[in-house]
Amino acid sequence: MKTRYQILIALMAMTGATACSFLEEEPQVICSDTFYKSEAELRYGLAGVYGALSNLNSYGNSYAMPISNTDDLSYQNRVHNVPSVYWYNHNASDTDVLGCWQIFYAGIKNANEYMAAIAESEFDPNHAYYSEARFLRAYYHFILAQAWGDVPLRTHATLAPDPEEVNLAATPQADVLQWCCSEIEELLPLLAEELDEAPSRVTQTTAAGILARIYLFLGGETVTGADKKTCFKKAAQWAWFVIDSHKHQLNPDYDQVFINMISDLYDTQYRESMWEVEFKGDRSSADKWSNGRIGDILGLQSTSSQSNFSEWNCNYSYAQYNGSLKLWDLYWSDDRTDDEKQLPVITDKRQEWNLPPYNYRGGKVDGVEYTASMDKTPYIYEKVTTFTDPTTAAGIRNCGKWRREALYEGHQNAKNLHTGINFPLLRYSDVLLMYAEAKNEDEGPSEELYDFVKEVRDRAGIATRPYGDYASQEAFRQFVRNERGRELVFEALRKYDLIRWGIFVEAMHGYALQTSDDRWSANNTLAQYALATANSVQPKHIYLPIPSKELGVNSLLKQNPMW
Structure with a gap:
């Protein structure tokens, strides 16, 4: 349990307080003479x-x-x-x-x-x-x-x-x-x-x-x-x-890595999550103060006006981020074997977890009434719901990585936007992919490096094409870059990957092609939001x-x- 080593936030940097504690104690100010x-x-x-x-x-x-x-x-x-x-x-x-x-x-x-x-x-x-x-x-x-x-x-x-x-x-x-x-x-x-x-x-x-x-x-x-x-x-x-x-x-369970963060647990068996930013509480009282909005801004929409919070299946969340059509295709088609491309179902466990076929927005969908914050509400696209076809609604799904489902987070007693969900700074899967990338850039690809990437893919439950398909430095480079996207999306790393690869502006402008795709029509409001963002990006945005x-x-x- 992270409660053993919780940092109680005293915000000494901003308020002048001197220090705070890792332990579950009241923060104490240490005077300079002691x-x-x-x-x-x-x-x-x-x-x-x-x-x-x-x-x-x-x-x-x-x-x-x-x-x-x-x-x-x-x-x-x-x-x-x-x-x-x-x-x-x-x-x-x-x-x-x-x-x-x-x-x-x-x-x-x-x-x-x-x-x-x-x-x-x-x-x-x-x-x-x-x-x-x-x-x-x-x-x-x-x-x-x-x-x-x-x-x-x-x-x-x-x-x-x-x-x-x-x-x-x-x-x-x-x-x-x-x-x-x-x-x-x-x-x-x-x-x-x-x-x-x-x-x-x-x-x-x-x-x-x-x-x-x-x-x-x-x-x-x-x-x-x-x-x-x-x-x-x-x-x-x-x-x-x-x-x-x-x-x-x-x-072995990709979902569990993030369920642990949502549930206030540390994994002491596998230690995949190597460093996390700790958050605690929901601001429901002075002793439950948190500065975290993980799950509220990055999560599944759950914005009910009802106040029967103990009955909610998903705590309040604005869910301001969606996965793009490019992310969908990284899971759905890129680097897939021919056999798996023919399957009419989602097979990558990361796609299932990161882009689930529902949120908790409620309302009537295809003639069925769903209650916000209580019912899993399917997406609908071209008159097909994701509960009917789990592969539809590409490019318009909320980020599900840190979903505020009460099953994991527990019920709250108010409409609190701040959460105790931790945020990962470093995971072992990232280390495996960094090693494969660095060795490839230095010496070129090898079957050993291929196996490190395959280890990440095996955990996701997907087949991998043979090493021969990635035996050139450029093919292996793109393979690793794609895998980083699939594995680490929403973890505040992708933007800086694009920058260091020298393709940030080009990649962002790629939204123009995505939004003309039949699966993400240019008439779709969300696609237009993404396109407007991409059109704003200039070379100066490589730096703040x-x-x-x-x-x-x-x-x-x-x-x-x-x-």
Whole structure:
């Protein structure tokens, strides 16, 4: 149960509170004259460094969803009253962009101050807690450099509003990413080897998996100044570190990976979910505070006006994301064997879970009345319901990965939009695919790499064409890229994959072809929303704009090109 190691969010970064606890206790403020004289105080301080992850501006909402989750496989199904970043119509004054920038730099500030406090204490700076804070500081810098490009590299605590400290020029993106890698490689041996508090806290294998991710991005098409060959070798090396540890396996049941997150459970048998952002509660009371909106924004629509919450089968959810027609075809046709292509049923377990044939919107469908939030309501397309034909309604289904079904989440006692559903930062299936990708880019394909991808596909319950079909580097490259889409969709990774592959703008403009498909008619309102988003995408959207407010404070910063 994640209640053993729950981070209680004190939001010290935004409110000035000093620390919070991993344990189920009331958050305690540690005064400066008593700071870090005990192991318990160290935990309170470290929880404050982790706290930036679970803020509404980071993985609670803004970063994980509007900023990072609109891509070629996942589109926003609303047009009114949603943030402009959903539509790529944002600018340097956008509040989501500013909030995201601020919270990750707040996390860096907390890490720097925490590390400085330990250095002044009697504790060894090589303490595992110090190394965790150092890792998080590097991770926050990675997120910033990945999203904004050149950013200020802040490596020490600034305890006073010194203009010389505030005014800091941006460091080139490649240098920031290389610094992140060097930091993590140096501190990794000091992190915990055991997984007792994983996936709540960072371990050696977590750090190695994130290293693989950073090296892949550093070696990508949009980063200049790095030796790509070396980056791919290092990415493969650190992904292999995780694989060779034999501490993680794929859960045989893909659905269960996410049911665990919805149900407030940790999988201590397979350890596929290697690192998660923790959320707890539903804001129904002060002691059940949460900044998470996973399942509400990313989920199955369930928007009943009724208040008999104990009878609902799905808790309240706006469900603002759908899977695109391209995602449907990745499951339905791409890389399928000829035999399976002929089957009139869905056979990929990930397609069944991620794009289920129902939500809980209610209303009359094909003459049958469904009650919102209580009845599984089928989609209908071309007068055919998904309960009649489970393969219809391609491209218009809600994201089902973190569905708020009461069977898993439990019943709520009010219409609460905030959830205790965790969000994954790293899964073992991602590591397997990163290893296959990095080795292919470095050395070309092999049957060994093919087997790693096939392991992911076998868990999905689908047949795989023979290795010979993917024996060229380009064929295997596309195979892995497709598999990443099928496996990791909706997990705030796809956009940055497209960026590092150098195909982001091209892939987004691909919606123009999708919406002319007979299965997703251009007259379909949802298809038009997706097309409008795609038409807004320009090369400048590879990076976010530096917030105007930050430019006003830091005179040495310059706005990103084209913004």
